[in-house]
Amino acid sequence: MSGYPPEIEQFHQTLCKLAGVESAISGVDDLSSVDAELLAATEYAHLPHAALLRTGGGLDNEVLIQFELVLQPSQEGWHALEFLGWFVRDCARGGRKIQLRPFALPPVTPYGGQLGHTLKFHLDLFVDGIEDSLAPALQVVSEINRSLELAISLYKMNQAQQ
Numbered sequence: 001m002s003g004y005p006p007e008i009e010q011f012h013q014t015l016c017k018l019a020g021v022e023s024a025i026s027g028v029d030d031l032s033s034v035d036a037e038l039l040a041a042t043e044y045a046h047l048p049h050a051a052l053l054r055t056g057g058g059l060d061n062e063v064l065i066q067f068e069l070v071l072q073p074s075q076e077g078w079h080a081l082e083f084l085g086w087f088v089r090d091c092a093r094g095g096r097k098i099q100l101r102p103f104a105l106p107p108v109t110p111y112g113g114q115l116g117h118t119l120k121f122h123l124d125l126f127v128d129g130i131e132d133s134l135a136p137a138l139q140v141v142s143e144i145n146r147s148l149e150l151a152i153s154l155y156k157m158n159q160a161q162q
Contacts, residue, residue, distance in 0.1 A: 008026055014152070019076040019080060020077035020081070022071060025068050027065075031063060031064050033058070035056065036052065039053070051124070063137055064125070066124050068121070068122055083157055100121060125141070
């Protein structure tokens with residue numbers, strides 16, 4: 001058992017159907033208490049800084065559902081990234097508060113070099129109006145999942161169909 005809500009687990013599975021996607025994990029952050037000053041702290045490094053700086057921090061009753069993707073360093077990985085880039089842009093054009101962005105750790109640490117080993121991609125989904133339950137946010141994830149499943153099928157982007 002993954003410990004994720006079914007809607008999130010299903011979206012992970014759909015993302016991993018794309019040829020070139022190695023893995024997907026996710027987390028939820030309540031952005032209501034995040035202000036611009038907090039973004040400098042290490043524990044907030046995963047957050048989408050530019051988006052949050054534009055609003056001075058999180059909005060009231062806003063959550064971020066963040067999906068972290070590891071792509072294969074291959075032609076299939078590039079194709080998956082390009083496909084997801086199009087899909088996310090199309091969702092945003094349709095009114096979803098969603099973005100896809102790269103994420104990496106520093107190239108060198110006191111423990112050695114890590115350049116070439118930490119690149120991941122974050123799919124950031126902002127959902128506002130969340131008060132007592134994540135149910136409305138999970139409904140949004142389900143809707144996006146249905147759209148992605150359809151796009152993968154239409155464009156034959158499945159792992160097995162490549």
